[in-house]
Amino acid sequence: NFMLTQPHSVSESPGKTVTISCTGSRGSIASNYVHWYQQRPGSAPTTVIYKDDQRPSGVPDRFSGSIDSSSNSASLTISGLKTEDEADYYCQSYDSGNHGVFGGGTKLTVL
Amino acid sequence: QVTLRESGPALVKPTQTLTLTCTFSGFSLITSRMSVSWIRQPPGKALEWLALIDWDDDKYYSTSLKTRLTISKDTSKNQVVLTMTNVAPVDTATFYCARSSSNSFHFDFWGQGTLVTVST
DSSP: OOOEEOOSEEEEOTTSOEEEEEEESSSOGGGSOOEEEEEOTTSOOEEEEBTTTBOOTTSOTTEEEEEEGGGTEEEEEEOSOOGGGOEEEEEEEEOTTSOEEEOOOEEEEEO | OOEEEEEOOSEEOTTOOEEEEEEEESSOHHHHTEEEEEEEEOTTSOOEEEEEEOTTOOEEEOTTTTTTEEEEEEGGGTEEEEEEOSOOGGGOEEEEEEEEETTTOOEEEEOOOEEEEEOO
16 A cells, blocks of 8 residues: 655744655655645644645745655645644645545644 | 535444535535545544545545445535444544545545544
């Protein structure tokens, strides 16, 4: 089964930049789109990046996404960190059989 | 505007069959060529994709759960139904339905989720 692996947690100070990685278990992560969701406690996930690097309207340009084929990974970068960015972040993609796949989630602490 | 809402029992007993309904509005599965998925999240744990139904009634299931899941749709009611058989306490989770387009698998709209507890 195709899997996506994320760091369990990351922390950084306000104003700094943090990058969350999402590594594919096999094949090429670039073969299918990767999306990123933010989830705050008690709420449903919301999109911060879709189709690898697209930002929905309303999401600040401090959020950016990228794909690195050489490491078979996707990344979510948040610059100018704010305390309001503290949340869980999930990457998501799908396999050739049309099965959805989520990463294990990364807890971002802004301290 | 697009909305999705999950409904179903808050409590089910082990070995029972769980039936959840996703009622959506603001779009048509067929004319928009969209899909609806079910996703669950056990308390304090990660999201897990369960199943998807396409506008043309193609169905896809989580490999690990496919023997226990059935997804269906009633286009006239704008509903997608998920059944999960033989539930156990480990199935306790918040269940979400979410819309996606068939060419990107991006969940652009989610329901608020419904917590289902499996317990005697």
